[in-house]
Amino acid sequence: MNEVSEPVYVCPACHARLSRADTDLRCASCRRSYPVEDGIADFVSGEYYDRFTPGARLSDEERAGLEHEIGGATPRIRDFYVPRIGDARRLRGRTNATWRVLDCGCGNGISVDLLSESGLAAWGIDPSALRKWQWRERKWRERLSVADGSSLPFPDGFFDAVLASGVLEHVGVVESRAGRYEVRPLPTRDADRRKFLAEVLRVARPGGTIWLDFPNGAFPIDFWHGDRPGAARLHGRREGFLPTSEQVRGYLRALPFPTRIRFHGPHRRLQFRQVRSHWYGRVLSAPMRAFLRLMNVRPFRFLAGTAANPFLVVEISRENSEGSPVSGPPAARQVDRARDDPRSRSGASGRTRGRGQIRKRAPDPPTTARA
Numbered sequence: 001m002n003e004v005s006e007p008v009y010v011c012p013a014c015h016a017r018l019s020r021a022d023t024d025l026r027c028a029s030c031r032r033s034y035p036v037e038d039g040i041a042d043f044v045s046g047e048y049y050d051r052f053t054p055g056a057r058l059s060d061e062e063r064a065g066l067e068h069e070i071g072g073a074t075p076r077i078r079d080f081y082v083p084r085i086g087d088a089r090r091l092r093g094r095t096n097a098t099w100r101v102l103d104c105g106c107g108n109g110i111s112v113d114l115l116s117e118s119g120l121a122a123w124g125i126d127p128s129a130l131r132k133w134q135w136r137e138r139k140w141r142e143r144l145s146v147a148d149g150s151s152l153p154f155p156d157g158f159f160d161a162v163l164a165s166g167v168l169e170h171v172g173v174v175e176s177r178a179g180r181y182e183v184r185p186l187p188t189r190d191a192d193r194r195k196f197l198a199e200v201l202r203v204a205r206p207g208g209t210i211w212l213d214f215p216n217g218a219f220p221i222d223f224w225h226g227d228r229p230g231a232a233r234l235h236g237r238r239e240g241f242l243p244t245s246e247q248v249r250g251y252l253r254a255l256p257f258p259t260r261i262r263f264h265g266p267h268r269r270l271q272f273r274q275v276r277s278h279w280y281g282r283v284l285s286a287p288m289r290a291f292l293r294l295m296n297v298r299p300f301r302f303l304a305g306t307a308a309n310p311f312l313v314v315e316i317s318r319e320n321s322e323g324s325p326v327s328g329p330p331a332a333r334q335v336d337r338a339r340d341d342p343r344s345r346s347g348a349s350g351r352t353r354g355r356g357q358i359r360k361r362a363p364d365p366p367t368t369a370r371a
């Protein structure tokens, strides 16, 4: 397991192959170098999204938060994404060992251990100083690197699947947890989000799949960002923080990649672990579970992309450059004629395709994808 010395990483600035020199990865093309410590490559040149001094004492609250995350990563990967990745892999007739998966914004990195244990070839990135420090404990740490989701150190088309859980909403906004939780969008929010999506699509191969999940901006309550874990935070659509299904469709239409998009219900993705510490969580979690399960039943699947769903799970298939589908059932092709009518997009199948109608690439402002 000595991946870092193998020619996997490319220079995130110029995409040239990197070579190993002592404790660095070096780019012969643009002459940048990137440090590697404990097997973990660092591509952000000190531009972490957080502030963390290795060796600093964590508060009891921070420690409890990190412990709690371990229980969150396991069901997300083991119960939700591994079965879905397995379905896609079997459709292609490929073995697990050759199926490459990136967890973009992998946080504590446990996902990479879990994906690897399930036999997949997994990598993870996060632009965090705290995570870099945490990752020293990970078994598969040489597959973890400190990198920005909008500037990934991987070659074009490298991955069969890319996961980004709870990432997109943090792109292009400023959040503050000093006192009350506050968030406001940057003027570059949409350009930043398009840039992030363009980058995850770049590293996915044609025929590969991107999985995004995040709280639904069209659902009026956010249980994931607030003053306390699991607390209900009321928000309006004009807040400009949580993405909606229509926004994601709009971002994809502006990118130069032919894609097909589908929304899934978050049954099994949501475990109601934090919200159950509140009375409304205990009261509502059983009916909510039943409702989320209903979204997996055929006549109700369309709900997954609507304001009735508190948490969006988005499957984006990257098609080949001619735009002909290289994966997915033929039925998905039929929605092509409806693509200029946004209202028809959330039809019963929840499928549509956002082919690159606008061939223009979004401007490239500096951005940080927080995980």
Ligand SMILES: [Zn+2]
Pocket: 011, 012, 013, 014, 015, 016, 027, 028, 029, 030, 031, 032
């Ligand atoms: Zn370079």
